[in-house]
Amino acid sequence: MEENTMDDMLTESAQAVLAQCCTPQVVRSVEAARDRSAGRELWDQLDALGFLDALVPEEKGGSGLRLAATTGALFAFGSHALPLPAAHTMIARELLARAGIEAPRGPIALALANASRHGTAFVPYGLVAEAMIVETTDGASLVSLADAEVRGHGESLDATVTYPSRASRSLPATVRGVGELGALATAATMAGAMQRVFDMTLAYVNDRQQFGRSLGKFQAVQQQLSVLAEHVAATRVAAQLGCAGHRTSKQRVAAAIAKARASRAAPLVANGAHALVGAMGITAEFDLQLYTRRLHAQRFQYGSESYWDDVVGTHAIDHWSNVAAGVVGIFDALDEAATASA
Template identity: 45%
Template sequence: MFTQAIEKILADACTPAVVRAVEQGQSPAALWQALEDSGFLELLSTEEDGGAGLALADVYPILLAFGRYALPVPAAQSIAARALLQGSGVRAPAGMLTLAGSARREADGSLCAAQVSFGLLAQFALVNLDGDLLLLDCAQAQREPAGGHGTLFATLRWPAAAVPAAIASNGEALRSFSAAIQAAAMAGAMEWLFGKTLEYCNDRVQFGKAIGKFQTVQHQLSVMAEQVAAAGVAAALAFCGSQPVPALLPAAIGKARTAMAVPLVAATAHALHGAIGVTEELDLQLYTRRLHEWRLAEGSEHYWNRIVGEALLASAPLGASEFVRTVTQSA
């Protein structure tokens, strides 16, 4: 029910034209208002706080849809922020709220958060600083674009006077949640990418038949489909469990596996689209650019694979298969 409702809103309010307009600096206020008015930002909030009180698994299809539509506002981050703030005594402020999984304090007391998702747009940021949770006003931060063409990522720097006291000590949970969100976004975007690539290969005719009928193209599509399916399973794992926040290991597996699929999936999509694949007019680049940014957000697959590897070594004498079963069963 919730997924169908959000799909309808996104189909109407988050068209490729809207995504391009936001990238070019136009205000996303109408899109954000549509999401805020629908109540979807409160999906993980408790019923006592006016939310839906959904489980993580119920929210996952919605986060997947955000990726399929290349949503250019931090709706997923705002949903997660409300879950992270539960029990802190602090309510999420109105407006676009994003997550910064790691920040550092400079020698002069200022705070720097690098490559923050939607850092160019967000009005507030929930930040992990060495395990502490801070809520900061982005209007007081210096913003520097931290990506390529059309990026909405930014490095944010707050002066010492604008850095408040910590409001909770679950900062590391914020990073796990942020990584899981990126995994869901990548899985959704890759679903869209595969569907459009398959559609193009069935429509594009060369030498008298659709290129999708050629064995070499079918082979590339099958490998692409395998990667997309594996990424979806891994991302879904991050949102299993009864807790309101993803656990570290499932989130690490989800982020690592989806990130690993990005180079092959994006490259195959561009290759099979041929010369039109590199054009700005084709919607393909709206997704492949984001996929590469999401792959690096909160750490690439190398960072998260190391966390999984260290946990595997610490679980001795369990073998790899027993370790995987333990993680999936606990999730």
């Protein structure tokens, strides 16, 4: 089955489940509980439908899909503000399956260890995860959060986790690139969230009346909407290309481009939406803030745009340096041939 067809099928299934089970009320309840037990009914439904094993090889009991075939589902996670690390868990289960390790069935987060504090990591979704794959300078480890100290950050579900060595299990060297995989998953969910922010903003300005016509009819508003639409579209395309680079030699640079684009667009889309919606947008009752708060937080997860811009720039310099060296080598060979023939 072609990837586009499978992506469409998964997207439709994910949208249907999330529309029914991941309502704004559910998101608010999970964020308010800030507890590992929150959202378990929703999690069990996603797991039972096979979404979380989509990337696991078929011989290991999964669907054996490439990440590119699940991009639409990742967008759906973001567009419904899913308050659980489903995208992280999909990647984590694949990594563990390929390493021959049985994955925990609960939510698994992806994290990077604090280089200056051993046994400490900033963990997106840390308050609702049961385990994490954390990458250090020495390699990756699977860590149970049951015995860890978990400290939340503000109103988000992210946490700083301090874990004892007994809770950590070293993973084979094949489990690597956790940071770039986390960045890629985050970029894809951010793209879905930005699309929802744009749709909500468009609906608001078209419904809101001013001077006898909807706000959406004013040229200044239309210009601002077009700017938002450009950022949303660019982020979506970058995320799709990033997912297509999964498990290829271009994975790191593809993830870098996707995350840099998403992080750069996040404040522009969030702030632009709030500028158009006005004071209504920052109220707790209005759903817009469920997405914009998370976009601001996700901008910095696994590295901001400046970090990933450096990665992209270094890759470009290395690439063209190699090209230039090859060209010089050709001319040197031609000179030698000419000298020899003379």
